[in-house]
Amino acid sequence: MTDVRSDVFLALGTATLSDAMDRLGIEGTCLGIAPIDPDFTLVGRARTVRYGPCGTQKGTVGDFIDDFSAGTVAVLDNAGRPDCTVWGDILTEYAHRNALAGTVIDGVCRDGALSRSLRYPVFSRGRYMRTGKDRVQVEELDGPVVIGGVRVVPGDLLVGDGDGVVVVPAPHEQQVFEVAVSIDEREEKIREAVRSGSPLAAARERFGYHSLQTRGA
CATH class of the missing domain: 3.50.30.40 (Ribonuclease E inhibitor RraA/RraA-like)
Known part of the structure; x- marks a missing residue:
């Protein structure tokens, strides 16, 4: 089992955890x-x-x-x-x-x-x-x-x-956590770029939005 606190998983949210598990095939x-x-x-x-x-x-x-x-x-x-x-x-x-x-x-x-x-x-x-x-x-x-x-x-x-x-699943918690954090960080960069005036398509392309949930990416 992971040593990551459970409240950190809650802070990531179910949508981000779902994306992480999609990438991992879980x-x-x-x-x-x-x-x-x-x-x-x-x-x-x-x-x-x-x-x-x-x-x-x-x-x-x-x-x-x-x-x-x-x-x-x-x-x-x-x-x-x-x-x-x-x-x-x-x-x-x-x-x-x-x-x-x-x-x-x-x-x-x-x-x-x-x-x-x-x-x-x-x-x-x-x-x-x-x-x-x-x-x-x-x-x-x-x-x-x-x-x-x-x-x-x-x-x-x-x-x-x-x-x-x-x-x-308990055996995959650390993996899911690490991938979810990575996805969350990249999505936040997209949001920051859009707030700074970037077109959405350009921000998504720059930070790899379309492969965030791709298995094995």
């Missing part, structure tokens, strides 16, 4: 996952939960939270289901009290008003009021999950902002 952008408040941000390491439909014996949706520590991102794979939630106000209040970094759901959440009032970041496919209790059950804790088409394993770094969520 798939990390979670399609369809968005913050329930556009001002929400999160950064932290994944603890994962995978759900499945209930059988004849009804399951539970949230007791795992007792084992999640401060700074953790709760990453919940509900297979993108839009018809029942796996996160609501009790979990939000508990997670906020225990300083979790946030929650990311491949599926829907409910009770968004409390999340917004507490400023507890939740990223999901949307909101829907119907409970997942007696509809889904926890199938696996701390195993691989899929969020927005991206594989997530415990310990991966998740970064979220108004543009969505990216997953930075």
Whole structure:
């Protein structure tokens, strides 16, 4: 794992991290996952939960939270289901009290008003009021999950902002960080040149804009 502080990844932003991972050939952008408040941000390491439909014996949706520590991102794979939630106000209040970094759901959440009032970041496919209790059950804790088409394993770094969520695989963090910083610096030079009166096309050509995300560039 990298020794780069996680807040530095957040400062770079998901767009720049996405560009860096494009150049490195790493798939990390979670399609369809968005913050329930556009001002929400999160950064932290994944603890994962995978759900499945209930059988004849009804399951539970949230007791795992007792084992999640401060700074953790709760990453919940509900297979993108839009018809029942796996996160609501009790979990939000508990997670906020225990300083979790946030929650990311491949599926829907409910009770968004409390999340917004507490400023507890939740990223999901949307909101829907119907409970997942007696509809889904926890199938696996701390195993691989899929969020927005991206594989997530415990310990991966998740970064979220108004543009969505990216997953930075733990073994590649240093690489992603270095490439993202390089891209950010070159884009800032383009902006500075334009502010000084340069035509955009000339500034882009000068600083290699069109190859910033090119794999192997």
